[in-house]
Every structure is written in structure tokens, then in C-alpha cells.
Amino acid sequence: MTDLDYMKKAFQLSLRAKGETWPNPVVGAVIVKNGKIISEGHHRYCGSDHAEVVALKKAGNKARSAKLYVTLEPCSHFGRTPPCVDAIIQSGIKEAIFAVKDPNPINSGKSIQKLKQAGIKVRFGFLEKEVFKANEPFFKYIKTKMPFVTAKIAQTLDGKIAASNGRSQWITSKEARDYAHRLRQEFDAILVGVNTVLADDPRLSAVKKFKQIKKIIVDTHLRTPERSRIFKNTLPSDVIIATTKKSSLAKRNSFLKRGVDIVICPTKNSYVDIKWLFKRLTEREIVNLLIEGGGRIIGSALRENLVDRMLVFIAPKILGDTQAISSACGLTARHVDDAIKLRDLSVKKIGQDILLEAYVHRDR
Numbered sequence: 001m002t003d004l005d006y007m008k009k010a011f012q013l014s015l016r017a018k019g020e021t022w023p024n025p026v027v028g029a030v031i032v033k034n035g036k037i038i039s040e041g042h043h044r045y046c047g048s049d050h051a052e053v054v055a056l057k058k059a060g061n062k063a064r065s066a067k068l069y070v071t072l073e074p075c076s077h078f079g080r081t082p083p084c085v086d087a088i089i090q091s092g093i094k095e096a097i098f099a100v101k102d103p104n105p106i107n108s109g110k111s112i113q114k115l116k117q118a119g120i121k122v123r124f125g126f127l128e129k130e131v132f133k134a135n136e137p138f139f140k141y142i143k144t145k146m147p148f149v150t151a152k153i154a155q156t157l158d159g160k161i162a163a164s165n166g167r168s169q170w171i172t173s174k175e176a177r178d179y180a181h182r183l184r185q186e187f188d189a190i191l192v193g194v195n196t197v198l199a200d201d202p203r204l205s206a207v208k209k210f211k212q213i214k215k216i217i218v219d220t221h222l223r224t225p226e227r228s229r230i231f232k233n234t235l236p237s238d239v240i241i242a243t244t245k246k247s248s249l250a251k252r253n254s255f256l257k258r259g260v261d262i263v264i265c266p267t268k269n270s271y272v273d274i275k276w277l278f279k280r281l282t283e284r285e286i287v288n289l290l291i292e293g294g295g296r297i298i299g300s301a302l303r304e305n306l307v308d309r310m311l312v313f314i315a316p317k318i319l320g321d322t323q324a325i326s327s328a329c330g331l332t333a334r335h336v337d338d339a340i341k342l343r344d345l346s347v348k349k350i351g352q353d354i355l356l357e358a359y360v361h362r363d364r
Helices: 003-017 051-063 084-091 110-117 128-134 136-144 174-186 194-200 249-258 274-283 295-303
Strands: 028-033 036-042 067-072 095-100 121-124 148-155 160-162 189-193 214-218 239-243 261-264 288-291 309-314 342-350 353-360
Touching: 003 028, 003 036, 003 051, 003 067, 003 095, 003 128, 028 051, 036 051, 051 067, 051 084, 084 110, 095 128, 110 121, 128 136, 136 148, 148 160, 148 174, 148 295, 174 288, 174 309, 174 342, 174 353, 189 194, 189 295, 194 214, 214 274, 239 274, 249 261, 274 295, 288 295
Parallel strands: 067 095, 095 121, 148 288, 148 309, 189 214, 189 288, 214 239, 239 261
Antiparallel strands: 028 036, 028 067, 309 353, 342 353
């Protein structure tokens, strides 16, 4: 096996905890001695041992004079856990190979310097693209202190997410809906507008994960019914309602007594200022955010340049009704050249539907 093969193994280990390390990155590690893997590990959840420490503990004294492969530069500072670089030095590892440097300024490059000073050979630069993609939310948060935002849409061929009467069940096939439901596992929170709550009464449930997924409702006037299914089988504190001072104080207090997290937001164009809101979400360690509708919320997020990635499920159906609800509303492009552009498009067929995945072009 080559260095790349060992790093691929570490990378696959890291993906075992995808969606569960919130707000930490996914990281995997393997320890190799005499051409054989003697130990491996991955970071399971925030607050647990980091991947390299898991692998070192499993290897014990066998780690002496071995090579360590890890997908992200080890930490050199005290956080929820002690510095991993100290454990590496104490273990007797002779060489450390990383996929990418840690983007966090508090740590970036410092572990490399410390390991070299201890006489440990250091190399990096394997699987950078793959590791970066798997940790996009973490890298964006470290750089901008904003969440990585994915907007998910289920629409007809003519771009409609619901009929003119608001009915949207079901545009896509069961296979596509099941696939989308499993995708929720990867996120820290799901966000919808109050119109989606009123029209569909969704649960916004996810596949069971280590941390309970947060549910966020953007609700300027606090119209969310207190008996909405979004509160079913969920801790009240895991539901966040973003509202404004325009909402009823009595209703706010009623939700607060139940333990619901109420966030009073400033307004922009008479609605919740979602850019302000998203900044506050990272303070709650919501780093990887999924928007599931409706059209006005997705349109607002696109207009404010907050969306990073689009997941568009397209059903082979045409409504053909100008009054039907579009997948993104409120954008004001006067010319085709002003349209929001997407890049790095990939296509996948799921059942009878098609899933388009793309990233929002930032040069605008």
C-alpha cells in the first residue's frame, strides 16, 4: 500500500461519523508499522477523543517508530480535549502524514512546527479535495463564522414546489423522499419558513443520530401553531423560532414557558433578517444548515448570498400554472445575465426523479 492508500483508509474512517461530530470536522487516522496497519480511529463526536488519539490508545507501545496518517493537522491547543500533538510526540511516532492543514488560525501550522522540533518527520498534501469537501461546513465556519448552507428543493420540471392552493404532497417519488430524509442525518439543523409549517405541518425528523437535530422556523409574526407536529418527539429546546418584535408577546412567553428557543431578530424588508439570524446560529454551534423551504425563504437566502450548495430534486411533472408556487421567490433579476449562477453541477437519478447538486457561484 502507498501513502495515498493509507490516507484513503483514514478518510473512509472519518466518514463513519459524518453528521455526528457537530461542530467539529470529521477526521480519521491510521497508524502503520512495517507496512501494516496496526491501529485506526476516527473522531466520533464533539468532546470525544480525536481520531489520532483513538488510534494511538489502541496501538499503545506499538506506535513507537510507526507512521501516523491523519486527514487533518492535529490540534496543538487545549479545547474540549488536550492537544493531540503532545500525545503524538509522547507516543514515539517517527513520521506524521496529514491530508490538509488545519484552517483554524489558533492551530494552523503550529502542530507541524512542534512535531518537527520533536524530531518527527512531517508531510502533507494527500486527498486535499476530498477532505475539504467532507469538511466544507467546518472550513467555512472557521473562515467566516457563518454556517455552510444547503438549500434543498423538490420541484416539477417547470420549477414549481406546490400547486396554487399550496398543496405540495407529493411532487417527488417515495425513493427521492426517502433519500432526502436520510440526507438530513448530515446536518446540524433544518430551517423552514412558517408558511411551510402552516401548509405541510412537517415533523422535520431525521434518522437517529448522536446529537438531536435542531429545527428552525423563520416566523416574523409568530404564526406557528403551538400544536404543530414539528414539536413531536423533540426536546422543546431543540426547536428554534426566529421571530421579531412584531410578534405577540403573550405567544412568545407561551413558547418560552415550554422551553422553546425564541430568537428575537431585527427586520429587513419587513421580514426576519436572515443574515443576522444565521450569524446567531453559529453561536449555537449550528455550522451545517439545511434549508427545506419554502420558496420565499430560499429566495431570500439566495438574494443575501447565504446559500453555498443547492440540492434540487426534479420530478417528471409539469404543473403549467402561473399561480403555482415557485421554488425560489423574491429575486429581482431584470436580465438573464443577472441570474444566480451555479457551478460544479452533478446529476443523479433517484427513482423516477433527478437530483441536481451544484454550488452557488460567488462572483456576484
